[in-house]
Amino acid sequence: MSPTDPLLTATGLRxxxxxxxxxxxxxxxxxxxxxxxxxxPSGSGKTTVLRCLNGLETPDGGTVAxxxxxxxxxxxxxxxxxxxSLRDRSAMVFQGYNLFPHxxxxxxxxxxxxxxxxxxRKDAVADAERLLGRVGLAGKRDDYPFNLSGGQQxxxxxxxxxxLQPDLLLFDEPTSAxxxxxxxxxxxxxxxxxxxxxxxxxxxxxxxxxREVADEVVFMDGGVVVEHGHPDQVLRDPREERTRxxxxxxLHPF
Amino acid sequence: MDWELLxxxxxxxxxxxxxxxxxxxxxxxxIGLALALVVALMRISGQPVLSGIARFYVSVIRGTPLxxxxxxxxYGLPSIGLTIDPxxxxxxxxxxxxxxxxxxxxxxxxxxxxxxxxxxxxxIGMSRALTLRRVxxxxxxxxxxxxxSNTFISLVKDTSLASLILVTELFREAQQIAAFSQQFMxxxxxxxxxxxxxxxxxxxxxxxxxxxxxxxxxx
Numbered sequence: 001m002s003p004t005d006p007l008l009t010a011t012g013l014r015x016x017x018x019x020x021x022x023x024x025x026x027x028x029x030x031x032x033x034x035x036x037x038x039x040x041p042s043g044s045g046k047t048t049v050l051r052c053l054n055g056l057e058t059p060d061g062g063t064v065a066x067x068x069x070x071x072x073x074x075x076x077x078x079x080x081x082x083x084x085s086l087r088d089r090s091a092m093v094f095q096g097y098n099l100f101p102h103x104x105x106x107x108x109x110x111x112x113x114x115x116x117x118x119x120x121r122k123d124a125v126a127d128a129e130r131l132l133g134r135v136g137l138a139g140k141r142d143d144y145p146f147n148l149s150g151g152q153q154x155x156x157x158x159x160x161x162x163x164l165q166p167d168l169l170l171f172d173e174p175t176s177a178x179x180x181x182x183x184x185x186x187x188x189x190x191x192x193x194x195x196x197x198x199x200x201x202x203x204x205x206x207x208x209x210x211r212e213v214a215d216e217v218v219f220m221d222g223g224v225v226v227e228h229g230h231p232d233q234v235l236r237d238p239r240e241e242r243t244r245x246x247x248x249x250x251l252h253p254f
Numbered sequence: 255m256d257w258e259l260l261x262x263x264x265x266x267x268x269x270x271x272x273x274x275x276x277x278x279x280x281x282x283x284x285i286g287l288a289l290a291l292v293v294a295l296m297r298i299s300g301q302p303v304l305s306g307i308a309r310f311y312v313s314v315i316r317g318t319p320l321x322x323x324x325x326x327x328x329y330g331l332p333s334i335g336l337t338i339d340p341x342x343x344x345x346x347x348x349x350x351x352x353x354x355x356x357x358x359x360x361x362x363x364x365x366x367x368x369x370x371x372x373x374x375x376x377x378i379g380m381s382r383a384l385t386l387r388r389v390x391x392x393x394x395x396x397x398x399x400x401x402x403s404n405t406f407i408s409l410v411k412d413t414s415l416a417s418l419i420l421v422t423e424l425f426r427e428a429q430q431i432a433a434f435s436q437q438f439m440x441x442x443x444x445x446x447x448x449x450x451x452x453x454x455x456x457x458x459x460x461x462x463x464x465x466x467x468x469x470x471x472x473x
Contacts, residue, residue, distance in 0.1 A: 054376075054377055055376070056373055056376060056377070087376065087377060087379060088379060091377055091378070092373075092377040094370060094373065094374065094377075096370055098368075098370035098371060098373060098374035099374070100371065100374065100389055101393065101470050101471065102392045102393055102396070102470045103470075111378060111388065112378030112379055112380070115380065115384065115388065116378060116379035116380055116384070117379070144469075144470040145470075146470060146471055160378065161377070164378060164379065
């Protein structure tokens with residue numbers, strides 16, 4: 001593999017929950033330093049795609065390959081260890097933050113670096129403090145999550161993911177659980193990360209944000225990728241009728 | 255009121271409590287709790303055989319009287335060639351009993367922690383065991399303190415049953431002095447008062463523990 005290969009290639013991802021086929025052969029390629037926005041109606045499978053990339057779900061078939069490994073082919077006999085190896089390259093930011101409520105902000109952030117990656121505590125703390133400062137939360141280091149607003153909690157969630165130094169950041173509707181007035185502070189942080197060339201996949205309903213930040217928009221519906229391309233094209237001048245209807249619905253809800 | 259008898263009987267009873275009731279309770283609770291965690295994890299493991307065994311165990315323990323369990327171990331086992339001294343018999347019986355009840359408490363507490371906590375552990379690279387230890391159990395501990403305190407307080411009182419298998423503890427001291435002095439009312443009320451004080455201390459310990467474990471939730 002050469003350095004110009006995509007950071008991540010997913011091919012033919014399939015996943016069913018019971019009788020419901022949620023993903024019907026999804027292909028995705030994500031180049032290093034690029035931001036991909038996954039959009040689509042609820043139930044379209046976009047969150048499931050994200051979860052498959054992080055090993056939170058095991059696809060029924062298909063391949064997920066990172067440049068430089070691991071590369072996992074699902075469907076046959078996949079060892080648990082193999083499937084779990086995927087998460088070493090990526091980190092997830094959840095819709096509901098999922099911070100550890102019994103740990104302080106700092107403890108939340110250094111838990112992975114110290115306990116899993118076995119980095120020296122001192123380094124992990126220094127890193128965490130630097131990252132907290134960057135998202136404007138330097139003073140919150142010793143607070144418990146319940147003392148923070150939703151926007152602050154989500155910024156901690158982002159820092160917790162960054163602290164793992166992953167190659168790929170995955171955002172699962174990072175602002176959907178927030179009060180409207182708190183959405184901006186989280187989107188600003190994500191935008192800054194984009195400017196710093198972090199590679200990101202963002203599942204979002206914020207089309208204006210996707211158009212501004214994403215290098216590529218992937219529109220999914222019914223478990224397939226309906227169309228993908230430059231944000232201006234997909235969101236302003238969709239080729240497919242389904243995309244057009246979705247964009248219209250979000251722009252003019254009533 | 256026979257104040258002299260009250261005074262002279264107090265020390266043997268208290269000492270029976272301090273050297274019998276309390277160590278018996280603490281040892282049985284500690285072992286029982288460890289066992290309960292194993293049973294609870296078996297129960298939620300998703301493995302039919304393991305969870306079946308756990309379910310059966312809980313059913314047997316909860317479905318039979320503690321006194322009968324105690325007698326089976328102390329008086330029953332010798333007939334199949336297994337003789338166990340009073341103290342170990344009592345600890346075994348009480349631990350197994352606590353495990354049956356506490357397993358259900360821990361199972362419910364573990365399941366009460368939101369699934370997103372497991373997922374957050376996963377995404378930062380933790381194994382399931384590490385997530386359980388660092389993320390899930392500390393949160394489960396908080397919600398299980400009140401029901402586990404109930405179990406512990408019940409246990410402290412239930413250890414009086416050990417007097418029936420010759421363990422020297424608070425109530426056996428009371429029985430012996432009562433038999434000797436024939437002052438049943440006085441001595442059994444005195445024993446009851448000492449149990450009550452023990453349990454009051456435990457209740458305040460429970461409050462302190464709840465406060466400490468609850469420091470990270472909104473009040």
